[in-house]
Amino acid sequence: MLxxxxxxxxxxxxxxxxxxxAALSGRHDAPxxxxxxxxxxxxxxxxxxxxxxxxxxxxxxxDFGVSVFKAxxxxxLAPLLxxxxxxxxxxxxxxxxxxxxxxxxxxxxxxxxxTEGNAIIAMMLMVSVPRALQERREWPRNMQxxxxxx
Numbered sequence: 001m002l003x004x005x006x007x008x009x010x011x012x013x014x015x016x017x018x019x020x021x022a023a024l025s026g027r028h029d030a031p032x033x034x035x036x037x038x039x040x041x042x043x044x045x046x047x048x049x050x051x052x053x054x055x056x057x058x059x060x061x062x063d064f065g066v067s068v069f070k071a072x073x074x075x076x077l078a079p080l081l082x083x084x085x086x087x088x089x090x091x092x093x094x095x096x097x098x099x100x101x102x103x104x105x106x107x108x109x110x111x112x113x114x115t116e117g118n119a120i121i122a123m124m125l126m127v128s129v130p131r132a133l134q135e136r137r138e139w140p141r142n143m144q145x146x147x148x149x150x
Contacts, residue, residue, distance in 0.1 A: 005130045013039045017126050030114035036122035037105040047133045053084035076132030
């Protein structure tokens with residue numbers, strides 16, 4: 001799944017990603033989800049310099065009138081917006097999100113949030129985000145400059 005992800009900035013995350021896949025294969029959903037969330041967060045921080053939903057929205061546009069290359073990048077990165085949904089017990093009038101949330105996974109250890117479905121979504125993001133960013137690194141220089149940056 002991660003064979004095409006070869007850039008040195010991802011090299012420390014690939015062995016961890018393989019552990020996620022092994023954990024999920026062994027039906028260890030909570031550890032797989034927790035580690036996948038950490039891998040995604042590391043890759044996003046290194047490559048997109050975003051640490052939350054607001055920064056991601058501010059720094060990156062998701063324009064669908066784009067080339068095939070950019071459409072693939074947008075398709076891989078768009079799920080990061082709900083991934084960064086924040087929630088803090090006591091500070092939110094709403095219950096914790098059911099969908100995969102980096103904030104709940106990393107900071108709340110809510111047993112109801114660690115599900116097989118969220119673990120699978122986390123693994124999918126963990127594979128698709130680095131692959132898309134690897135492809136972006138391989139675009140010709142002029143496309144990189146015009147990619148998704150505002």
